[in-house]
Amino acid sequence: MPTVRTPARPVTRATSWAAGTLIRWGVHAKRLLVSAAERGAESSTDVSEHGSTPVVAYFGDQPATLYQIRQWLPVFEAVAQHRPLLVLTRDATTSRLLRQETSLPVVLAHRIDDVLAAYRQVDAKVVVYVNNGMLNFQSLIYPDALHVHVNHGESDKISMVSNQAKAYDRVVVAGRAAVERHRRALINLPDDRLAVCGRPQLDHDVDPVLPPAPAGVRTVLYAPTWSGENDANNYTSLDRYGEVIVRAVLSHPDLRLVYRPHPRVVEGTDPACARAHRTLVGMIESANRAAERHLMPFHDAPLAVFDGVDLLVTDVSSVGLDFLYLRPEAPIVLTDRRTDRERLECEAPVARGTDVVDATTVEDVAGTIRRNLDADPHRAERARLRDHYFGFERHESSTRFQELVEECITTRDALVRERDTR
Known part of the structure; x- marks a missing residue:
């Protein structure tokens, strides 16, 4: 790992033209x-x-x-x-x-x-x-x-x-x-x-919120991101693949779905994502009328829903990398709304250790999920990628962050003294 050093609405007075307007104002x-x-x-x-x-x-x-x-x-x-x-x-x-x-x-x-x-x-x-x-x-x-x-x-x-x-x-x-x-x-x-x-955020334990799955049932977490501020920052799978992904999980009686989208999806900031989100919620509510086991923990922290998950389906986002660090033994399936595997693996190296849902593979989502649950073909590569992204064991990050804070304080004091004595 290369060594990278760390040096140095205002209140206005209305002029009204009628008594009624004066009162209202x-x-x-x-x-x-x-x-x-x-x-x-x-x-x-x-x-x-x-x-x-x-x-x-x-x-x-x-x-x-x-x-x-x-x-x-x-x-x-x-x-x-x-x-x-x-x-x-x-x-x-x-x-x-x-x-x-x-x-x-x-x-x-x-x-x-x-x-x-x-x-x-x-x-x-x-x-x-x-x-x-x-x-x-x-x-x-x-x-x-x-x-x-x-x-x-x-x-x-x-x-x-x-x-x-x-x-x-x-x-x-x-x-x-x-x-x-x-x-x-x-x-x-x-x-x-x-x-x-x-x-350092991942050094701190978070109380898990998922109840145990029924006997013989494995849990799939679908955690899509939001649509971003512009097209370049749009990595969400919701409007393109979300319905297919959710239907694939709901169709298997031995799978439990946990649907936990980005907070800005729940708030409905993008019309296409808002429509897709409502569709998925309706599908899950309908499935739960037959068997109450699928979960939608919208207001729980992402880290709180990791425990008990057997496979994660997610987009390019921090959720997938946090899961890679905290749950390296569990497979990940990544999505790509642009259907450009070469670009995806260049910009998001984690894709080298996952199967990818895109326009060419979306119809086999159910098979992809089943293969990863049963065989976990990318386990060894995920371990290498975990080190590539993070490189530290738990709690070492917190130590390094505290050391950085101390170094910055020391450097700042030296720089201020130097400036003030010129």
């Missing part, structure tokens, strides 16, 4: 003023009660993307045992929800000035980002910290290697596959910007 303005007052109270940047807090986890998005930071909370809580850490948000609802899910202090800062003031008050030295949200760039204005991007999963999606990575001082990646992915996709990104840490 008066009620509306009162509601807006109350809402603004609530926001102002929650967004106080007086964080002095927290004292010096060298590590800040920044999350600027709304609740729809809370899953992105949620998987990092156990990691941040572990870091906080060594270095004080707080979570800084930009949305009031997000802030309230996070306070219910973590013991970490959560600070709400609406304006850019609030963000910068909070960083100054706690003397932030390392700011950690779990996504590429647009509001990240307001936080990046702060000059006295190192900015570290950790993303919210290890995936072969093209979105994992955006040029936005160049905005950060460090980019945390899982292993060799991620280093190669960045080299292949980007120009002018030095290797020393990449910090290889494995997947």
Whole structure:
């Protein structure tokens, strides 16, 4: 494995033209003023009660993307045992929800000035980002910290290697596959910007949620991703193969289906995926009227549904790679909506250790699932690929991540001293 070092709506005054309009606007303005007052109270940047807090986890998005930071909370809580850490948000609802899910202090800062003031008050030295949200760039204005991007999963999606990575001082990646992915996709990104840490999120145990399958019944998890922000980032199988995959599993009396799509599928952000999702839900509900055993744990964490699964059918996404790491003994079937096996294996090396559902193989999904359950023909190759993607045993990733945080703090302090003595 190559050594990759890790250095250094405002309230407005309406002018009405009729008494009725004045009354209506008066009620509306009162509601807006109350809402603004609530926001102002929650967004106080007086964080002095927290004292010096060298590590800040920044999350600027709304609740729809809370899953992105949620998987990092156990990691941040572990870091906080060594270095004080707080979570800084930009949305009031997000802030309230996070306070219910973590013991970490959560600070709400609406304006850019609030963000910068909070960083100054706690003397932030390392700011950690779990996504590429647009509001990240307001936080990046702060000059006295190192900015570290950790993303919210290890995936072969093209979105994992955006040029936005160049905005950060460090980019945390899982292993060799991620280093190669960045080299292949980007120009002018030095290797020393990449910090290889494995997947510290996977070091933390998650309580399983699946009940035991009936005797003699094996469990197939179908976990499709969403349709992405644009066509290049669309890896979902839902609208093309979802109905065939689900029907294939439901047709076998000795198989149990667990259907757990990406949260943005459940929210119905894409019309084609929303229609396909409703169709699958209807199929599963109909099948359960005959035999109540198929499951749809939409609101449980993906990691919580891995235990008890005998085979995973998934798309190019972090779910497949997390499963590869945590359940290397269980086969994976990957999908490819573009039906380009050469490109798929280049961009997603995990496909070299799986059967693939695409336009040429979709009619034999039932046979593909049965062969993998009975013979598991790719087991040895999956073991090699697991090392290629991750390269660490469990708990080593957490150690490496903590070491990275400490190194960044030390480097930041040295750089600030050097600057201030010039």
